[in-house]
Structure formats: C-alpha cells, structure tokens
Amino acid sequence: MKKVLIVGSGLGGLTTALRLHRRGYKVEMLEKFHQPGGRLNQLKKDGFTWDMGPTFFSMTYEFKEFFEDAQLKEMPFEFRELDRLYSVNFRGSDKRYVIYKDLDRLAKEFEEVEPNFREKMNRFLDSAARFFHDVEFVVLKRNYDSIWQYLLTLTRVPVKYSPRMIRTVWQEMERHFESREVKEIFSLVAFFLGATPFDTPAIYTILSYTELVHDGYHNVHGGMYKIVEGLTKEMDKAGIPIHYNTEIVDYKNTDSGKLNTLVDQHGKEWNADLFVVNADAALFRHKIFKRKKFNQEKMDKLQWTMAPFTMYIGLDTKLDDVPLHNYFLGTNFKEYSGNVFKNSVKLDQPYYYVNVVSKSDPEAAPEGCESLFILCPVPDLRFKPDWSDRDEVANNILTDLGQRIGIDVEKHIVSKTVLTPVDWEKAFNLYRGSGLGLGHNLSQIGGFRPKNFDEEFGNVFYVGASTVPGTGLPMAVISSKLVVERIDKKYGSLHK
Numbered sequence: 417m418k419k420v421l422i423v424g425s426g427l428g429g430l431t432t433a434l435r436l437h438r439r440g441y442k443v444e445m446l447e448k449f450h451q452p453g454g455r456l457n458q459l460k461k462d463g464f465t466w467d468m469g470p471t472f473f474s475m476t477y478e479f480k481e482f483f484e485d486a487q488l489k490e491m492p493f494e495f496r497e498l499d500r501l502y503s504v505n506f507r508g509s510d511k512r513y514v515i516y517k518d519l520d521r522l523a524k525e526f527e528e529v530e531p532n533f534r535e536k537m538n539r540f541l542d543s544a545a546r547f548f549h550d551v552e553f554v555v556l557k558r559n560y561d562s563i564w565q566y567l568l569t570l571t572r573v574p575v576k577y578s579p580r581m582i583r584t585v586w587q588e589m590e591r592h593f594e595s596r597e598v599k600e601i602f603s604l605v606a607f608f609l610g611a612t613p614f615d616t617p618a619i620y621t622i623l624s625y626t627e628l629v630h631d632g633y634h635n636v637h638g639g640m641y642k643i644v645e646g647l648t649k650e651m652d653k654a655g656i657p658i659h660y661n662t663e664i665v666d667y668k669n670t671d672s673g674k675l676n677t678l679v680d681q682h683g684k685e686w687n688a689d690l691f692v693v694n695a696d697a698a699l700f701r702h703k704i705f706k707r708k709k710f711n712q713e714k715m716d717k718l719q720w721t722m723a724p725f726t727m728y729i730g731l732d733t734k735l736d737d738v739p740l741h742n743y744f745l746g747t748n749f750k751e752y753s754g755n756v757f758k759n760s761v762k763l764d765q766p767y768y769y770v771n772v773v774s775k776s777d778p779e780a781a782p783e784g785c786e787s788l789f790i791l792c793p794v795p796d797l798r799f800k801p802d803w804s805d806r807d808e809v810a811n812n813i814l815t816d817l818g819q820r821i822g823i824d825v826e827k828h829i830v831s832k833t834v835l836t837p838v839d840w841e842k843a844f845n846l847y848r849g850s851g852l853g854l855g856h857n858l859s860q861i862g863g864f865r866p867k868n869f870d871e872e873f874g875n876v877f878y879v880g881a882s883t884v885p886g887t888g889l890p891m892a893v894i895s896s897k898l899v900v901e902r903i904d905k906k907y908g909s910l911h912k
C-alpha cells in the first residue's frame with residue numbers, strides 16, 4: 417500500500433486525504449497549528465464561539481462532487497442558503513442597501529439611485545453567466561502541464577471574451593451601471609478575492625453571477641467549522657491520523673528526482689511514497705525547497721492578496737437591528753481601495769466587514785449576548801510590517817461601528833481578541849500575512865499559477881489556495897479534485 421503524507425490540514429488537505437483514502441492510499445497528515453482547518457478555523461473563548469475566517473461561500477455543488485468522489489454516505493454538515501446575502505452602509509448615510517438574491521427585491525433597493533436597475537443588472541448577469549459557463553470546464557477546472565498547454569486552452573475561449581481579460585472589474589462596472597453606489601457595491605467581489613476592483617481582471621465578475629443567480633451564498637448550520645468537524649470525523653472513521661503542532665521545516669533524502677523524507681521542527685523525520693503539500697504552494701517552494709524561482713526577491717514581487725486584521729468580539733447585549741453579514745464602506749472608495757493595500761491611506765476611517773455570528777447560530781453566544789466577527793482588509797507585512805498600532809486600529813473600527821449602528825459597542829464588550837497580519841502569518845504560515853494567498857492577476861492564474869506538481873520531485877504535489885485554481889472554499893475543494901486527478905494519472909487508483 418502506498419503511503420501519502422499530507423502537509424497541512426486546511427480544506428484542501430482534508431478533502432485530498434479523504435479522496436486518496438478511498439483510492440486505497442494509506443494517508444497521514446501533519447499540521448503546524450493545534451487544531452485542523454487552516455484558515456477555516458474556530459476560536460472559542462469566554463463562552464463565545466467564532467469562525468476565524470470564512471463566513472459564507474458559493475458553488476456548494478463542489479462539496480457534493482467531493483462527497484461522491486470520496487464515497488462518503490452523507491454530508492456531515494448542512495448548508496443554508498442565504499436570501500439576504502449581505503448589507504452595505506456608506507459612512508455618513510443611514511441607508512442600508514440589502515443585497516437580496518431575489519432580483520425583484522434587489523431592484524427595489526436601488527430604484528432611487530440607478531434608473532432601470534433591473535434591466536441593467538439582467539444584462540450584466542447574463543453576460544457574466546455566458547462567460548462562466550463557457551469557461552467553467554474548459555479553463556477553470558483543469559490541470560495544466562505547462563504554460564503552453566494553458567495558452568492553447570485559452571484559444572478555445574470565444575474571442576468575444578478577450579476584452580474581459582484586459583478590462584478591470586471596475587471598468588466592467590462602469591460599462592453597465594451609472595451610480596456610485598451600485599458600482600462600488602457590486603465590485604466588492606474583487607475584495608472577496610483579496611484584491612481591489614481596480615487591479616482585478618473583469619473575468620471575475622462571474623462571482624456576481626455565482627452569488628446572485630447560479631448557486632447563491634451559503635453558510636453552515638452551527639457555524640462554518642462544522643465542515644472541518646464533519647471531515648475530521650470521516651477521517652477518524654477512515655483511520656487517517658493528523659499530527660498537530662508539527663511543522664515541516666526541512667527535507668532530506670532525495671534520489672532520482674524523488675523525495676523520501678520531510679523533517680519537522682523537532683528534527684523528526686517523516687517518510688512516505690508520495691507527498692501532498694497543503695501549505696502555501698509558493699512559500700513551501702521558497703522556504704522548504706529553497707527554489708531559485710521562488711527566492712525572496714521573487715516572492716516579494718508576486719501579487720499577494722490583502723492581509724486580514726480580524727476581531728472576535730463578545731457583547732453582553734443583542735444587536736437587533738444589525739443583519740448577519742454587513743459591509744461598512746466610506747465615501748472615498750477609489751482613493752481608499754486604490755491605496756489601502758500599499759499602506760498609503762491611514763486606517764483611521766477603515767472599510768470593514770461585520771458578521772454577527774450569533775444571528776445565524778444562537779449557540780455561538782450566551783443568552784442575551786452577541787458574537788461579532790470583524791474583518792478589515794489591510795496591507796500585508798511587505799507594506800506594513802509594524803502592527804504596534806493594533807489597539808488604535810481596533811478602536812477606530814469599534815468606535816466607527818458604534819456610531820453607525822447607534823450602540824456604544826465598546827461599553828458592551830465582554831470578550832475581545834484581535835489578530836493582525838503578524839498573527840495570521842504565524843498561525844498558518846501565510847506569506848507576509850496575506851490572507852487569501854497569491855493574487856489572481858492574469859500572470860498568476862491558470863498555467864501561470866504555481867503548479868500542483870513539483871518541478872523537481874516527481875512524487876510531490878500541491879493543493880490549496882496558492883496553486884490551481886485559486887482561493888476560496890469551493891476552489892480549495894476543486895484544487896483537491898485536480899491534484900487527485902494528477903495522482904490518479906500518474907499512479908492510478910490503487911483499488912483497481
């Protein structure tokens with residue numbers, strides 16, 4: 417029986433483990449953190465519970481595909497589709513725009529600022545839908561052996577879509593809508609990719625189609641961490657061990673283009689026939705394999721996604737008037753989003769996202785209390801290495817939030833945990849604290865993204881956000897499908 421060692425227990429690692437187990441591999445996992453899930457993690461403190469990172473996602477059918485492929489009887493967690501996707505408030509205004517999946521209700525929200533919203537939105541979504549369905553299987557869910565193979569594949573995409581490669585998300589918005597509010601709100605999808613609408617290619621407006629029409633947005637009954645709990649339960653049943661607090665720091669014993677051994681921080685050696693790396697695909701090549709193509713200078717020149725500044729707040733009161741998912745934006749969208757990631761704007765009037773966790777899962781907070789998760793996208797550690805102003809930034813956000821929801825939030829805080837990009841980097845080995853891994857500009861996607869197979873060791877593979885196809889929960893699941901396809905192709909299913 418061939419043994420596979422998986423480094424990292426993020427969603428990509430966990431789903432790969434179960435897919436390979438059902439193919440007859442003996443699987444073992446290593447994880448540097450003290451519990452599984454990677455960025456899809458959980459924090460419990462003072463009687464409150466928070467999901468540490470992801471709060472909602474789309475393309476749930478990728479999980480269903482995974483369950484079928486891994487031959488698991490039923491999904492050990494329950495998705496909940498959101499009709500009210502999120503709400504958006506601009507600083508200085510009392511108006512709260514609610515983004516409904518139902519287009520009639522959505523049109524009502526914008527009738528005052530965007531004449532003929534419904535027709536314009538239909539046109540925008542139709543064009544995004546056509547593009548999505550023309551590229552989903554042809555380009556997105558595919559392995560590439562080389563850049564040439566990728567470029568050849570792109571020639572199969574109808575030429576009419578070429579301008580989307582050149583335009584940005586913001587330019588695509590400007591072609592369809594007039595009002596500032598609509599353009600800013602529907603270009604937030606670029607932030608979901610950890611970038612801004614001004615540097616994200618217009619191809620990613622497909623995310624508006626997936627959120628508003630195709631599969632919508634979902635969360636998980638009982639919290640997002642139920643996904644990890646469900647998967648690890650399946651791993652227990654399958655006898656797949658995970659060794660926590662175990663970080664790979666080196667390698668040794670290679671022969672004829674094969675890796676035999678990885679070494680952890682205590683010097684312990686881990687041998688296997690195959691290795692799947694769920695740690696960041698670029699960083700592992702840089703830090704562990706010390707590859708020239710991923711040297712320090714080149715790593716810093718890559719486009720990395722925003723770094724997270726996150727807060728996990730417990731309040732001793734209810735926020736009856738605040739919905740589940742909320743974006744709080746300012747009035748200088750272009751200036752702010754164009755500069756924030758380069759640390760060229762101050763964080764005294766930040767843009768941020770608030771998830772009132774306990775609205776959707778009451779057990780996340782004690783009776784009469786509320787759990788809040790706050791995410792503020794900030795510069796990564798290349799641009800802002802010093803976070804000694806952490807408390808100041810946190811207070812700016814909390815004061816601003818209090819003013820906008822009409823409650824003195826700070827007075828009601830009974831639990832508070834703040835994580836800066838330094839903490840995120842340390843917890844999960846995220847390069848320079850970048851929250852979503854490598855960015856998605858044209859030179860970092862498809863055949864240009866770090867490959868899911870190693871350049872030197874024929875028995876080393878990669879899965880997760882910084883390899884193909886990209887970041888986000890459904891992409892991590894697709895990534896596991898793609899890497900297992902590669903392993904299948906090379907070694908075959910051992911059950912056959």
Ligand SMILES: Cc1cc2nc3c(=O)[nH]c(=O)nc-3n(C[C@H](O)[C@H](O)[C@H](O)COP(=O)(O)OP(=O)(O)OC[C@H]3O[C@@H](n4cnc5c(N)ncnc54)[C@H](O)[C@@H]3O)c2cc1C
Pocket residue numbers: 423424425426427428429446447448449452453454455456468469470471472473474662663664665694695696724726791843844845851852879880881882887888889890892
């Ligand atoms: C704040 C935040 C909010 C987000 N919100 C959303 C959202 O709402 N919706 C969505 O779809 N996505 C969201 N994402 C993105 C999503 O979390 C990620 O794309 C996805 O979880 C990445 O999974 P992964 O498999 O690449 O691995 P990761 O989650 O990165 O897991 C990799 C694992 O490898 C471990 N590791 C690293 N190096 C080593 C080593 N040397 N030795 C041993 N172990 C190692 C790490 O500790 C980690 O556990 C968010 C991310 C963040 C940070």
